[in-house]
Amino acid sequence: MYKSKVIAGIEIGTSKISVLLGEIVEGRSLNIIGLGQSSSKGVLKGDIVDFHDASDCVHAAILSAEEQAGVKIDGVYLAVSGSDIEGFPSEASVNVTSRDRRVSMEEIRQVSTMAKGRDLAEDRAVIHHLRRPYRLDNRSVEKPLNLEGERLEASYWTVHGNARKIGDAIHIINGFNLHVDDVVLSALAAGSVVASDEEKKNGCLVVDIGQGATDFAVYQDGNCVMAGSMPIGGDHISNDLSIGLRMRLSQAESLKHRYGTAVVEHKNKTEKVWLNNDFEIGDRPIPLWSIEKIVELRMSEIFEVIQKKLGTYGRRERLSGGVILSGGGANLIRSDNCAELVFGVPARIGDNGTMASGELRESQYSVVLGLLKYGLQYQSKVGPEGQPAGIIGKLKGLFN
Amino acid sequence: MSRREPSKNSIKSRSWKDIDQDVKAKSMSSTALKRAIFCRCRKFAFYSILVIVLVGGAKLFLMTEGVSTALTRAGKSLPIKSIEIESDALSREWVLNYLGLDGDETPNLLGLDLGSLKERLELQPQVSSVKIARQLPDTLYIAIQEREPIAKVLAEDVERGRITLLVDRMGVVYEGIGYESKRISLLPFLDGIRLKRNEGQYEAITGMQHVGKLLSEAFEIAPHIYRSWKVVSLEALPKLIVKSNFAKEIIFEPVSTDYRRQLAELDYIIDYHKSHSYKSIAKVDLTMNSQVPVTNVAMTR
Numbered sequence: 001m002y003k004s005k006v007i008a009g010i011e012i013g014t015s016k017i018s019v020l021l022g023e024i025v026e027g028r029s030l031n032i033i034g035l036g037q038s039s040s041k042g043v044l045k046g047d048i049v050d051f052h053d054a055s056d057c058v059h060a061a062i063l064s065a066e067e068q069a070g071v072k073i074d075g076v077y078l079a080v081s082g083s084d085i086e087g088f089p090s091e092a093s094v095n096v097t098s099r100d101r102r103v104s105m106e107e108i109r110q111v112s113t114m115a116k117g118r119d120l121a122e123d124r125a126v127i128h129h130l131r132r133p134y135r136l137d138n139r140s141v142e143k144p145l146n147l148e149g150e151r152l153e154a155s156y157w158t159v160h161g162n163a164r165k166i167g168d169a170i171h172i173i174n175g176f177n178l179h180v181d182d183v184v185l186s187a188l189a190a191g192s193v194v195a196s197d198e199e200k201k202n203g204c205l206v207v208d209i210g211q212g213a214t215d216f217a218v219y220q221d222g223n224c225v226m227a228g229s230m231p232i233g234g235d236h237i238s239n240d241l242s243i244g245l246r247m248r249l250s251q252a253e254s255l256k257h258r259y260g261t262a263v264v265e266h267k268n269k270t271e272k273v274w275l276n277n278d279f280e281i282g283d284r285p286i287p288l289w290s291i292e293k294i295v296e297l298r299m300s301e302i303f304e305v306i307q308k309k310l311g312t313y314g315r316r317e318r319l320s321g322g323v324i325l326s327g328g329g330a331n332l333i334r335s336d337n338c339a340e341l342v343f344g345v346p347a348r349i350g351d352n353g354t355m356a357s358g359e360l361r362e363s364q365y366s367v368v369l370g371l372l373k374y375g376l377q378y379q380s381k382v383g384p385e386g387q388p389a390g391i392i393g394k395l396k397g398l399f400n
Numbered sequence: 401m402s403r404r405e406p407s408k409n410s411i412k413s414r415s416w417k418d419i420d421q422d423v424k425a426k427s428m429s430s431t432a433l434k435r436a437i438f439c440r441c442r443k444f445a446f447y448s449i450l451v452i453v454l455v456g457g458a459k460l461f462l463m464t465e466g467v468s469t470a471l472t473r474a475g476k477s478l479p480i481k482s483i484e485i486e487s488d489a490l491s492r493e494w495v496l497n498y499l500g501l502d503g504d505e506t507p508n509l510l511g512l513d514l515g516s517l518k519e520r521l522e523l524q525p526q527v528s529s530v531k532i533a534r535q536l537p538d539t540l541y542i543a544i545q546e547r548e549p550i551a552k553v554l555a556e557d558v559e560r561g562r563i564t565l566l567v568d569r570m571g572v573v574y575e576g577i578g579y580e581s582k583r584i585s586l587l588p589f590l591d592g593i594r595l596k597r598n599e600g601q602y603e604a605i606t607g608m609q610h611v612g613k614l615l616s617e618a619f620e621i622a623p624h625i626y627r628s629w630k631v632v633s634l635e636a637l638p639k640l641i642v643k644s645n646f647a648k649e650i651i652f653e654p655v656s657t658d659y660r661r662q663l664a665e666l667d668y669i670i671d672y673h674k675s676h677s678y679k680s681i682a683k684v685d686l687t688m689n690s691q692v693p694v695t696n697v698a699m700t701r
Contacts, residue, residue: 059429125416167419174423176432177439183416 005379006033006071008062008178009371011079011186012169014043014212014235015328017057019065020360020368021073022375030376032356032369036065045231046082046213048168055172062176075181076173077371077378079189080127081213083231084162090118093153103136103144103152111154118158125163127183129156130224140221157226159185182378185227187215189370190326194350194363195219204321205314205343206350207306208367209329211235216306218313219321226313230305234329237298244294245286251275255291262299262338264292299335303342316344323347326366479506481538488546489578490526495542498524509534517542525574525601526566547572549579550612551632553590555602565595569616571608586627588615588642592635607637610654614640617659622667639687646670646680653687662686669694 005027009020021034038061042050066072092114094107116129133140136149144152170180191206200219208215210233217227237260241252259273272285307314323339323346330336330349339347350363360369425433483501485492496502499517514532521530521544531543549566553573557563566576567590576584590611596603611632618626631643640652652662665686673681683695 055429059431063431120414125414125419127416161416163414163416163419166416170416170419170421171423174421175428177423177428177436179421 003027005074006069007181007372007375007379008065008073008076009079009189009368009375010058010062010076010173011367011371012043012048012054012058012172013040013081013210013328014046014233015210016040017061018365018368019058019061020365020372021065021069021071022372023071024376024379027379030372032360032372033071034065034069035360036061036063036068038064044212045233045235046080046210046229047084047165048172051168051172055175058172059176062178073178075375076178077182077184077375078169078173078180079186079367079371080161080166080169080183081186081208081210081215081229082161082165083213083229084165085127085159085185085215085229086161087157087159087226087228088118089155090115090158091153091155092117093151096150096152101148101150102146103149105145107152108134108144108154111152112156115154115156116158120160123163124160125166126158126160127166127185128159128188128227130159130188130227131156132223132225133221142221157224159227182374184371184374185215185217185229186210186213186327186367187217187227187229188224189368189374190215190350190366191217191219191224191324192370192373193352193355193366194324194326195321196354197222199321199324202321203318205306205310205319205323207303207323207325207330207339208327209233209302209325209335210327211329214302214306214327214329216309218310218319220313220318226310228309230309232302232305234332236302237295237332240294240298241291245290247275247286255286256295256332259288259291260295261292261333262296262335263341264289264296265334266292295332296338299332299338300342302329303339307342314343319343319345324350326350326363328364330363478509478537480509480512480540481506483540483542484535485542485544487544488548489576489580490544490546491578494578495521495544501540509536509538509540512540524577525572526577547574549576549584549587550608550615551590552584552587553593553595553605555595565602567605567608569608569612571605573602573605588629589631591631591633591643592637592641605634607634610638610640614642614652614659618663621660622663625663625667625670646673647682647684648680649683651683651685651687665692 004023004025006021006023009022011018017038017040019036020032023031023033025031038057040054041057042048042053048054062073092111094111094114096103096107098104120126132155133142134144135141135153135155136144136147137151141147166183170183173180187206187208190208195204195206201222203220206217206219212233212235213229213231214233215227215229217224219225238249238252238256241247241255242249245252247255255275266288269287269289271288273288273291274283275286276283312318323343325335325339325347336347336349350366352361352363352366352369355369355373356365425436428436483496485495487495493502499520501507514534518530518532521527526546527544528547529545533541535541547568550569551567553565553567555563555565563575564584565573566579566584566587567573573595590605593605611634615626615632618629628644628646629642630645633641633643635641636651638654640654642650642652644650650666652659666684669681669684669692681694681696685693
């Protein structure tokens, strides 16, 4: 009899909540077995502002996924995003003390602990310590063990967030009597699916554009070296359309989906489209150029803010693998062209074809697919069951 | 990206894993609450079953403990009243004495170690196999299968001088116990062999299967001839040489089927000699099929 564990990748977004179920068989292979979705309430810019509404929506999505798969979830991998996610580099160095000047495991452990040991404010919680390549006497090395040198340096990009906000998201999941096994930054989850190994090695940027927040992750030499989040997303485009063209937010949202393009296509400023397209009272013509221009400006602004945050990592020569877009915002027409114009490197819309087929290939599912991939990697490290062996363990497994 | 500097009241970096994941019922949705209740019911059922199994197991253990005590008690109240013994030559007295069951103290039927009794009996070379059983409520049954002697052999013993040993069909040599002297006197002696001792026992004699066959067939179809046989010699194996009252040497050819032809020829020769009132014969050679050279005593002189 084979051992399997059902894990869920959950993304609590501003516009919708996605729950994807995967069955990990023998800790080695992953089968996608269910998808549950619900519209989101009580979430603003990636942050939970109404616990009750958000709980209802998340629980409805989980229940829908469980019913579709016909199984119960054993563990959850949760995507986090939002205004409070930040990151900073933390470095440490040690002198190689052995007589033969070869790096020992103890020295690697020591320098890693020192680098990760930076203090944080009381209300902050570490989400990831993203390790960058080690440096041994100023040369970059992936595995320094037994290499000869005098000074070993370790560097991490520490991603942290507001502990209470992360706790809110976790407690919503706990409210369904489920345990959160791991918390993953949305862009990292998406990046593990949409970016190829070659792109990661050459250096690339993954941008996950959501409704209320945008996350990003930079890969170099195959590793994620920087990641972050910012509270700007598709909502802001709709908001600007609403203010700039004086219409309700729902009308602006509809216009964005119907005519929005990230790079202006129609140069004729007199060409107009109807606001509601129903010729009822209140319907009026809107200049198409205005719609496209507002969307383009906002989209460019999103990419420019990211570029500014990246600093030297955003330079063209460090992103030769290009820019990969994911999330619902990436569905905006010509968003990849807009990214190319800002970053000056090739850009493309992420494809989940390596992991999924059909509906799940769309970029809006990159994050939940990435969460399952994280889950598979985690399970293959800790073992297929994660519960005590023996008769009592098996009996407990039957009843839990 | 803005860099967050540690504040004055900063603490050692805290991970999201430090966030408490225990959840209170009031923060659950109705669906989750139902799930939680169902899960707790299952846990309760699990622990209930566990308790029942443990308590039941303990009770069962105590009950079996009681049963074994009762059996021991019952065993003490089951003395042996009769011992049934089935054997050939070994007498009842000898068996009881050998097994130590002839004392005044009546042994307990359930307390006897049947395995060791069986092993002790089978140590005797005369015994081929033993079956011992308890027949409740008060009888011990012992069935002894003994070896059947077909010949005897003289041996020199350091302490007892010359002794007569018995040999069975398989060549096993043993001291016969309890046999009638008449039965033993009828058995022919074996000659032309060398007895070897190994760890206190005599080694089996090889070639006895032919001797056994010849003797049993002679006993069955020509008992008058068999009775006259005094010695069977194995010195010329595979040929068998029988020394009898009638002839000093009768040479038999070993055969895989039977000795009927050779015995019939011998019978004819004996009858012929008797009818012609000849003197005893020195040698009859039955190994040459249709030709049977007979050497008379006069001729040997």
